[in-house]
Amino acid sequence: MEGARSLDVERARRAYEGVYAAGQNNAISRKELGARLGELPAMLRSHGLGQTFAFCMAQSNRKNGGKVAKAYEATWKMLAQVLLPGPHCNDGSYPEQEEVIQWLRNRDSRDDRRALTEALAYATWLKRWDEVLLAEGGAPASAKPSSSADEDGDKNAK
Numbered sequence: 001m002e003g004a005r006s007l008d009v010e011r012a013r014r015a016y017e018g019v020y021a022a023g024q025n026n027a028i029s030r031k032e033l034g035a036r037l038g039e040l041p042a043m044l045r046s047h048g049l050g051q052t053f054a055f056c057m058a059q060s061n062r063k064n065g066g067k068v069a070k071a072y073e074a075t076w077k078m079l080a081q082v083l084l085p086g087p088h089c090n091d092g093s094y095p096e097q098e099e100v101i102q103w104l105r106n107r108d109s110r111d112d113r114r115a116l117t118e119a120l121a122y123a124t125w126l127k128r129w130d131e132v133l134l135a136e137g138g139a140p141a142s143a144k145p146s147s148s149a150d151e152d153g154d155k156n157a158k
Contacts, residue, residue, distance in 0.1 A: 008121070011082070015125035018078040019133055028074055029067035036075040037130040040123040049116045050104050053079070057097055075126075076100070082122050083115050 019037070022028055036056070043052045053076055059065065060073035077094040084095045084103050095103075107115065 011122050011125050012129075014082055015078075015122060016129050016133075018074075018081070019126055019129040022074040022078070023133055025070075025074070027067065028070045032068050032071035033074060034130050036071045037123075037126045040075060040079070041120060041127060044116065044120050044123055049083075049112065049119055052119075053100060053104060057100070078126060079119060079122065083119060 022033055023030060040052070043055070047055070056072045056076035056079075060069050060076065062069050065072075080095045080100045081093075084100060
């Protein structure tokens with residue numbers, strides 16, 4: 001049971017960091033990002049992982065898409081960051097669109113189910129943190145995520 005709790009705590013932390021960072025980006029409409037994150041769990045349930053990624057990528061690639069396109073881009077990148085294996089899992093970077101497409105094409109049904117389950121759990125956290133941080137016009141400065149090193153230092157100080 002402790003392992004499941006630890007995994008959920010990690011999901012919450014990463015989702016918080018992603019939503020916070022996206023909320024600080026002036027190129028992304030907070031209203032549009034909130035709408036995209038709010039609909040993400042339902043999209044995943046209704047259409048599955050591959051179609052959800054494809055739709056968000058297509059919308060993010062629209063010419064003259066502006067802040068709406070940026071919100072879709074932030075959405076698929078936050079989701080891809082936690083689902084795809086690689087260095088971006090820990091360094092805060094995002095996988096490239098082609099990398100995500102390759103990953104989507106090379107999964108088997110067991111991997112697909114596991115990834116969809118993880119995506120749903122993570123998407124729920126993204127939606128919740130959006131409601132907390134962005135719904136009121138942005139995260140307060142005091143809500144800035146702390147680094148893992150800071151958290152380790154705090155644990156050792158107690």
